[in-house]
Amino acid sequence: MKTISGEVWYISIMPEGPSIKILQEKLDPFKHHKILEAKGYAKGFDPHILKNQTITDIKTWGKHLLICFHDFAIRIHMGLFGSYKINEHGKRNASLHMGFKDDGEVNFYISNVKLIEEPLDEVYDWTADLMNPKFSIKKAEEKLLAKPDRMICDVLLDQDVFAGSGNIVKNEALFRAKIHPENKVGDIPPRKLTQLIKEAITFCDEFYKWRKVGKLDEHLQAYEQEECPRNHIPLHKADLGKTKRHCYFCNKCQILYKSNPSTKKYDKAKSRAKTSSPSQ
DNA sequence: GGGAATGTTCACTA
Protein backbone atom coordinates (compact mmCIF):
# COMPACT_ATOMS: atom_id res chain seq x y z
CA MET A 1 0.00 0.00 0.00
CA LYS A 2 1.16 3.45 -0.88
CA THR A 3 1.87 5.58 2.13
CA ILE A 4 0.38 9.02 2.20
CA SER A 5 3.00 10.57 4.41
CA GLY A 6 6.04 9.43 2.48
CA GLU A 7 6.64 12.45 0.33
CA VAL A 8 6.89 16.13 1.10
CA TRP A 9 5.90 18.75 -1.45
CA TYR A 10 5.90 22.46 -1.38
CA ILE A 11 4.98 24.89 -4.06
CA SER A 12 4.54 28.62 -3.97
CA ILE A 13 2.26 31.05 -5.58
CA MET A 14 0.43 31.92 -8.75
CA PRO A 15 -0.58 28.67 -10.37
CA GLU A 16 -2.26 28.29 -13.75
CA GLY A 17 -4.14 25.20 -14.90
CA PRO A 18 -1.14 22.93 -15.46
CA SER A 19 0.21 23.59 -11.96
CA ILE A 20 -3.15 22.68 -10.46
CA LYS A 21 -3.06 19.44 -12.42
CA ILE A 22 0.30 18.66 -10.82
CA LEU A 23 -1.17 19.44 -7.41
CA GLN A 24 -4.01 17.05 -8.14
CA GLU A 25 -1.49 14.29 -8.83
CA LYS A 26 0.40 14.98 -5.63
CA LEU A 27 -2.85 14.71 -3.69
CA ASP A 28 -3.88 11.50 -5.38
CA PRO A 29 -2.46 9.29 -2.57
CA PHE A 30 -4.92 10.94 -0.16
CA LYS A 31 -7.89 9.49 -2.02
CA HIS A 32 -9.94 7.14 0.16
CA HIS A 33 -8.26 8.44 3.28
CA LYS A 34 -10.11 9.83 6.25
CA ILE A 35 -9.61 13.32 7.63
CA LEU A 36 -9.19 13.35 11.39
CA GLU A 37 -8.64 17.04 11.88
CA ALA A 38 -9.48 20.07 9.78
CA LYS A 39 -8.95 23.72 10.61
CA GLY A 40 -8.13 27.02 9.00
CA TYR A 41 -9.15 30.61 8.63
CA ALA A 42 -10.76 30.32 5.20
CA LYS A 43 -13.80 32.58 5.07
CA GLY A 44 -17.33 31.45 4.35
CA PHE A 45 -16.50 27.84 5.02
CA ASP A 46 -16.43 25.81 8.22
CA PRO A 47 -13.47 23.39 8.17
CA HIS A 48 -15.06 21.23 10.84
CA ILE A 49 -17.47 19.71 8.35
CA LEU A 50 -14.46 17.84 6.95
CA LYS A 51 -13.84 15.97 10.18
CA ASN A 52 -14.23 12.21 9.74
CA GLN A 53 -14.95 12.66 6.06
CA THR A 54 -13.21 10.44 3.54
CA ILE A 55 -11.92 11.91 0.29
CA THR A 56 -13.68 10.14 -2.55
CA ASP A 57 -11.98 11.87 -5.45
CA ILE A 58 -9.77 14.77 -6.48
CA LYS A 59 -10.60 16.73 -9.61
CA THR A 60 -9.62 19.97 -11.25
CA TRP A 61 -11.36 22.51 -13.39
CA GLY A 62 -9.09 25.23 -14.73
CA LYS A 63 -7.41 26.77 -11.71
CA HIS A 64 -9.88 25.14 -9.31
CA LEU A 65 -8.80 22.18 -7.22
CA LEU A 66 -11.83 20.09 -6.26
CA ILE A 67 -11.65 17.75 -3.29
CA CYS A 68 -14.68 15.48 -3.36
CA PHE A 69 -16.49 13.84 -0.46
CA HIS A 70 -19.56 11.71 -0.33
CA ASP A 71 -22.16 14.48 -0.23
CA PHE A 72 -20.25 17.57 -1.25
CA ALA A 73 -16.99 18.93 -2.56
CA ILE A 74 -14.70 21.78 -1.67
CA ARG A 75 -13.17 24.13 -4.19
CA ILE A 76 -9.73 25.52 -3.53
CA HIS A 77 -8.46 28.49 -5.45
CA MET A 78 -4.89 29.62 -4.86
CA GLY A 79 -5.32 33.09 -6.29
CA LEU A 80 -2.19 35.16 -6.71
CA PHE A 81 -0.41 34.38 -3.44
CA GLY A 82 -1.62 30.88 -2.65
CA SER A 83 0.70 28.01 -1.80
CA TYR A 84 0.51 24.53 -0.36
CA LYS A 85 2.56 22.11 1.67
CA ILE A 86 2.01 18.37 1.71
CA ASN A 87 3.17 16.36 4.72
CA GLU A 88 4.83 19.35 6.29
CA HIS A 89 3.66 22.69 7.56
CA GLY A 90 5.02 26.16 7.99
CA LYS A 91 4.71 28.47 10.96
CA ARG A 92 1.94 30.48 9.37
CA ASN A 93 -1.71 29.68 9.80
CA ALA A 94 -3.11 27.70 6.95
CA SER A 95 -6.34 28.82 5.34
CA LEU A 96 -7.07 25.10 5.31
CA HIS A 97 -5.25 22.35 7.15
CA MET A 98 -6.28 18.72 6.86
CA GLY A 99 -4.75 16.06 9.08
CA PHE A 100 -5.30 12.44 8.07
CA LYS A 101 -5.91 9.27 10.00
CA ASP A 102 -2.88 7.71 8.37
CA ASP A 103 -0.56 10.42 9.54
CA GLY A 104 -0.36 12.62 6.46
CA GLU A 105 -1.26 16.27 6.22
CA VAL A 106 -2.19 18.81 3.58
CA ASN A 107 -1.98 22.56 4.05
CA PHE A 108 -3.19 25.40 1.87
CA TYR A 109 -2.05 28.95 2.48
CA ILE A 110 -3.81 32.12 1.38
CA SER A 111 -6.21 30.04 -0.60
CA ASN A 112 -9.89 30.61 -1.16
CA VAL A 113 -11.99 27.65 -0.03
CA LYS A 114 -15.62 27.22 -1.00
CA LEU A 115 -18.16 24.53 -0.25
CA ILE A 116 -19.95 23.07 -3.26
CA GLU A 117 -23.10 21.13 -2.50
CA GLU A 118 -24.47 20.83 -6.03
CA PRO A 119 -23.24 17.99 -8.21
CA LEU A 120 -20.00 19.09 -9.87
CA ASP A 121 -21.35 18.26 -13.32
CA GLU A 122 -23.97 20.97 -12.81
CA VAL A 123 -21.45 23.52 -11.64
CA TYR A 124 -18.63 22.93 -14.09
CA ASP A 125 -18.49 22.79 -17.85
CA TRP A 126 -15.67 20.32 -18.33
CA THR A 127 -15.48 21.12 -22.04
CA ALA A 128 -14.14 24.59 -21.14
CA ASP A 129 -11.14 23.29 -19.18
CA LEU A 130 -7.92 23.43 -21.17
CA MET A 131 -6.43 20.67 -19.03
CA ASN A 132 -9.37 18.32 -19.59
CA PRO A 133 -9.39 15.85 -22.50
CA LYS A 134 -13.05 16.84 -22.92
CA PHE A 135 -12.07 20.40 -23.88
CA SER A 136 -14.04 21.36 -26.96
CA ILE A 137 -12.31 23.37 -29.65
CA LYS A 138 -15.63 23.86 -31.39
CA LYS A 139 -17.32 25.34 -28.33
CA ALA A 140 -14.35 27.62 -27.75
CA GLU A 141 -14.64 28.85 -31.34
CA GLU A 142 -18.34 29.55 -30.82
CA LYS A 143 -17.72 31.44 -27.60
CA LEU A 144 -15.01 33.51 -29.27
CA LEU A 145 -17.19 34.46 -32.22
CA ALA A 146 -20.17 35.28 -29.98
CA LYS A 147 -18.30 38.35 -28.75
CA PRO A 148 -16.26 39.59 -31.71
CA ASP A 149 -15.49 42.98 -30.19
CA ARG A 150 -13.45 41.66 -27.31
CA MET A 151 -9.71 41.97 -27.38
CA ILE A 152 -8.06 38.58 -27.78
CA CYS A 153 -5.67 39.17 -24.86
CA ASP A 154 -8.73 39.55 -22.62
CA VAL A 155 -10.53 36.46 -23.91
CA LEU A 156 -7.48 34.29 -23.24
CA LEU A 157 -7.90 35.11 -19.55
CA ASP A 158 -11.65 34.44 -19.58
CA GLN A 159 -12.15 31.29 -17.53
CA ASP A 160 -15.51 30.59 -19.17
CA VAL A 161 -13.73 30.20 -22.50
CA PHE A 162 -10.24 29.03 -21.50
CA ALA A 163 -10.45 27.67 -17.97
CA GLY A 164 -6.95 27.28 -16.58
CA SER A 165 -5.34 29.85 -18.83
CA GLY A 166 -3.40 32.56 -17.05
CA ASN A 167 -1.01 35.27 -18.08
CA ILE A 168 1.71 32.85 -19.12
CA VAL A 169 -0.58 30.69 -21.25
CA LYS A 170 -2.07 33.83 -22.77
CA ASN A 171 1.26 35.28 -23.87
CA GLU A 172 2.75 32.01 -25.07
CA ALA A 173 -0.33 30.95 -27.05
CA LEU A 174 -0.50 34.34 -28.80
CA PHE A 175 3.20 34.20 -29.61
CA ARG A 176 3.00 30.67 -30.98
CA ALA A 177 -0.04 31.50 -33.12
CA LYS A 178 1.65 34.74 -34.28
CA ILE A 179 -1.32 36.83 -33.24
CA HIS A 180 -0.95 40.32 -31.80
CA PRO A 181 -2.59 40.64 -28.36
CA GLU A 182 -4.50 43.79 -29.33
CA ASN A 183 -6.51 42.13 -32.08
CA LYS A 184 -10.26 42.15 -31.73
CA VAL A 185 -11.60 38.60 -32.02
CA GLY A 186 -13.72 39.52 -35.03
CA ASP A 187 -10.70 40.80 -36.96
CA ILE A 188 -8.77 37.55 -36.66
CA PRO A 189 -9.30 35.04 -39.50
CA PRO A 190 -11.26 32.01 -38.22
CA ARG A 191 -8.45 29.65 -39.20
CA LYS A 192 -6.05 31.61 -37.02
CA LEU A 193 -8.50 31.51 -34.12
CA THR A 194 -8.64 27.75 -34.38
CA GLN A 195 -4.87 27.62 -34.45
CA LEU A 196 -4.72 29.84 -31.37
CA ILE A 197 -7.02 27.48 -29.44
CA LYS A 198 -4.87 24.53 -30.44
CA GLU A 199 -1.68 26.36 -29.45
CA ALA A 200 -3.20 27.06 -26.03
CA ILE A 201 -3.92 23.35 -25.55
CA THR A 202 -0.47 22.30 -26.74
CA PHE A 203 1.29 24.87 -24.61
CA CYS A 204 -0.66 23.80 -21.51
CA ASP A 205 0.52 20.27 -22.14
CA GLU A 206 4.13 21.39 -22.42
CA PHE A 207 3.77 23.77 -19.46
CA TYR A 208 2.68 20.77 -17.41
CA LYS A 209 5.62 18.62 -18.49
CA TRP A 210 8.21 21.36 -18.06
CA ARG A 211 6.86 22.54 -14.73
CA LYS A 212 6.98 19.00 -13.42
CA VAL A 213 10.74 18.89 -13.93
CA GLY A 214 11.22 22.51 -12.87
CA LYS A 215 12.18 23.70 -16.34
CA LEU A 216 9.29 25.92 -17.35
CA ASP A 217 11.23 29.20 -17.34
CA GLU A 218 13.81 28.10 -19.86
CA HIS A 219 11.11 27.15 -22.35
CA LEU A 220 9.15 30.39 -22.33
CA GLN A 221 9.30 32.26 -25.61
CA ALA A 222 7.36 35.43 -24.81
CA TYR A 223 6.36 35.76 -21.15
CA GLU A 224 8.94 37.90 -19.32
CA GLN A 225 11.30 37.57 -22.28
CA GLU A 226 13.45 40.38 -23.64
CA GLU A 227 13.85 39.26 -27.21
CA CYS A 228 11.75 37.63 -29.92
CA PRO A 229 13.24 34.17 -30.50
CA ARG A 230 12.19 34.33 -34.17
CA ASN A 231 13.49 37.74 -35.15
CA HIS A 232 15.96 38.50 -32.37
CA ILE A 233 14.51 41.95 -31.88
CA PRO A 234 13.24 43.35 -28.56
CA LEU A 235 9.79 42.24 -27.47
CA HIS A 236 7.26 44.89 -26.52
CA LYS A 237 5.76 44.93 -23.07
CA ALA A 238 2.44 46.62 -22.34
CA ASP A 239 -0.62 46.21 -20.15
CA LEU A 240 -3.35 45.71 -22.71
CA GLY A 241 -7.10 45.15 -22.83
CA LYS A 242 -9.69 45.52 -20.14
CA THR A 243 -7.73 43.10 -18.00
CA LYS A 244 -4.64 45.33 -18.25
CA ARG A 245 -2.31 42.44 -17.63
CA HIS A 246 1.24 42.26 -18.94
CA CYS A 247 1.48 41.40 -22.60
CA TYR A 248 4.81 40.48 -24.19
CA PHE A 249 4.74 40.50 -27.96
CA CYS A 250 6.70 40.93 -31.15
CA ASN A 251 5.39 43.61 -33.48
CA LYS A 252 7.07 41.94 -36.43
CA CYS A 253 5.80 38.35 -36.29
CA GLN A 254 2.59 38.78 -34.30
CA ILE A 255 0.08 40.14 -36.75
CA LEU A 256 -2.37 42.93 -36.06
CA TYR A 257 -5.12 42.29 -38.58
CA LYS A 258 -6.81 45.66 -38.37
CA SER A 259 -6.12 49.11 -37.05
CA ASN A 260 -5.18 49.22 -33.41
CA PRO A 261 -7.46 50.84 -30.79
CA SER A 262 -5.65 54.15 -30.72
CA THR A 263 -6.20 54.51 -34.47
CA LYS A 264 -9.82 53.52 -33.97
CA LYS A 265 -10.33 56.27 -31.46
CA TYR A 266 -8.86 58.71 -33.90
CA ASP A 267 -11.16 57.47 -36.68
CA LYS A 268 -14.18 57.72 -34.41
CA ALA A 269 -13.29 61.25 -33.41
CA LYS A 270 -12.87 62.14 -37.07
CA SER A 271 -16.22 60.71 -38.12
CA ARG A 272 -17.94 62.38 -35.20
CA ALA A 273 -16.47 65.67 -36.29
CA LYS A 274 -17.73 65.02 -39.81
CA THR A 275 -21.30 64.03 -38.87
CA SER A 276 -21.94 66.73 -36.31
CA SER A 277 -22.47 69.55 -38.72
CA PRO A 278 -21.51 73.06 -37.68
CA SER A 279 -24.90 74.44 -38.83
CA GLN A 280 -26.91 73.69 -35.73
C1' DG B 1 12.55 48.47 2.36
C1' DG B 2 9.63 48.93 -1.75
C1' DG B 3 7.59 47.30 -5.75
C1' DA B 4 5.84 43.79 -8.48
C1' DA B 5 3.95 39.15 -9.51
C1' DT B 6 1.27 33.22 -13.22
C1' DG B 7 -5.84 35.82 -9.93
C1' DT B 8 -10.36 36.88 -8.69
C1' DT B 9 -14.11 39.14 -6.29
C1' DC B 10 -16.40 42.85 -4.52
C1' DA B 11 -17.48 47.65 -3.27
C1' DC B 12 -17.72 51.93 -4.95
C1' DT B 13 -18.07 55.72 -8.48
C1' DA B 14 -19.41 58.13 -12.65
Place this chain on the structure above:
DNA sequence: CTAGTGAACATTCC
Protein backbone atom coordinates in the same frame (compact mmCIF):
# COMPACT_ATOMS: atom_id res chain seq x y z
C1' DC C 1 -27.96 49.88 -14.85
C1' DT C 2 -23.43 49.43 -16.32
C1' DA C 3 -18.75 50.01 -17.12
C1' DG C 4 -14.77 51.14 -15.07
C1' DT C 5 -11.69 51.54 -11.09
C1' DG C 6 -9.44 50.27 -7.09
C1' DA C 7 -9.02 47.62 -2.95
C1' DA C 8 -8.51 43.40 -0.77
C1' DC C 9 -6.19 39.11 -0.06
C1' DA C 10 -1.07 39.37 2.65
C1' DT C 11 3.15 36.07 0.10
C1' DT C 12 7.69 35.77 -2.04
C1' DC C 13 11.22 37.44 -4.72
C1' DC C 14 14.36 40.83 -6.29
